[in-house]
Amino acid sequence: MRIKKTLLLFMSLFLIMGLVQVPANAKAASTTLKLGVNDKLSAIEAVSVKGTYYVPLRKLADELKWTLTGLTDGIHVAGGTGSLTLLSKDGGAVLKDGTTVPMSTFVQDGKLMAPLKVSAYLGYSISYAGDKYLLRVKDGSALLTDAAYTDKYAAELKPKAPVVPVTPVTPAEPGKPGRTVYLTFDDGPSATTGELLDILHKYDVQATFFMLGNNMNEHPAQVKRIAKEGYGLALHGVTHRKEKFYASPAAALAEMSGANATLKKLTGVSTTLIRTPYGSKPYFTKSFRDKVLTQGYHLWDWNVDSYDWKYKQNSDRIYNTVMDQVNKLKASKTNPVILMHDQKATLKVLPRILEKLKKEGYTFKLITKDMEPLNFWKDKR
Template sequence: MKYKKLYFTIILFSLCILISGFNYYYNDGGKDEHVNKPVYLTFDDGPTYVVTNKLLDILKEHDVKATFFVVGKEIEDKEDILKRIYDEGHSIGLHTYSHDFNKIYKSDDIFIEEMLKTQKKVKEITGYTSNIIRFPGGSSKHLSTELLEKLHQNNFKIYDWNVNISDGVNPNLTIDQLASNAKKNSKNYSRLIILMHCNFNNKNTAKALPKIIEYYKDLGYEFETITEDTKEYYYKIKK
């Protein structure tokens, strides 16, 4: 009798643990692995008149901060938008001055010069010196050991991406398609950096943004901005 009671006690205890674990998984949607994992919303190619302001409105409404990798030549006559990005607590990164692939990738010196020119422009308007950069098209096939060293000598840090909503190559994707693309990521990543764009033709990106924000909020991700204290993230260095 004594052993039977012990046996049933063990069985009951095991069932309680199993049920408790099941309920936790069910109630949390199996999302506990994502809690406190950072996600970075990033927008390239701006600032632009309509789309950037719309994105800022949505980010403000949802109390989320993002990172804008700006193109130097686009700042002209849109200084107030750049200032708004900064004043509302978002991070500003550098995305070259011309965004002309044939020019910026002609030499390391030209590439760095374009980043420095944009850095100067941003500082003139905001008073902030940005040291975070993004290669147009990504660093793959462009970043060498020598260029990396030169960039670091100029205090620049590189940030590519590991989630791409594909609004750069196809801005006319539907809202649902863009939102769906934002959900395609690997569980192996310790952080997610989502590539989006804020060109004049990225109106659907702005419309998809609330869906993207809600999706990652529901998963328990923490929205963060990229700063010079953020660990670099760049693709394989070319030989």
């Protein structure tokens, strides 16, 4: 009996770590499974890819109250009894002790899918029984046994229809040419950032925030939420005053460094992604770029200007401006980098733009430090 229990323990551990493949003839290998979280059946569906179950990372984080922090090279995940960093470009995961383990992610229907085994590294246990359609993640608060759980939810657990397993695609790699959107917001955070984040969450859209140091100090809770929910963190200086930021190359560097210090203080992380006030041309000349970019910063402008700062409440004008530019880029298979602003007026038109882009098959990704910067000077540093 003791030998049998030991064997089952090892098999469970291997399954959790993804080292045992789900048998090809198992029902779960060609279907999605509904994920159980402790004693409840969640709305999360896990999909099997080559024997490993993947779930939408953000939805799993919401269920388990994890903190997601967007980094320039991946996403930091903290929760349960541990933490790890999911690296971009299929770089694996860096554990709390510095060990790197293999782990792939991919995007499906605009959602970042991560292996369920992420939870095992954070102190959770995972139960799987293909014949009972059981896939469950739990911590010490779970009261039901697996048998009691499957009895309780037997009718809901059985999949309604099979799905075709997808092939993982690294989220940091370019998607279909011209069909990957990099949505960016300048000048935040603001009093309405929470509403903006609610919209992004509703549509499950990723975006990068180029924030001002002064505004981060005024709205620290918004900065923390942006970081916690895994959006992109970037800098826009401190003052947004032309005469101060562009007073000298040293002044520009001081503003970016100051904004970075504020970001680090509020979130525990810093960034190398920057966008200068009013865009890099004509003021951010070579002497400025040499001063700032040699410190490791990466300069980003845009190729789609929403002019939401100009048209304000004229939602139709903003919508048409964005879509006209996006459609022109589509012809050359160029990915749009859309400039919008963290302001109340933008909230009215944003859902309409997101719905249209998603309907046309666009996916949304974060700007990261390993991407080639898009800026008006074509400076690739």
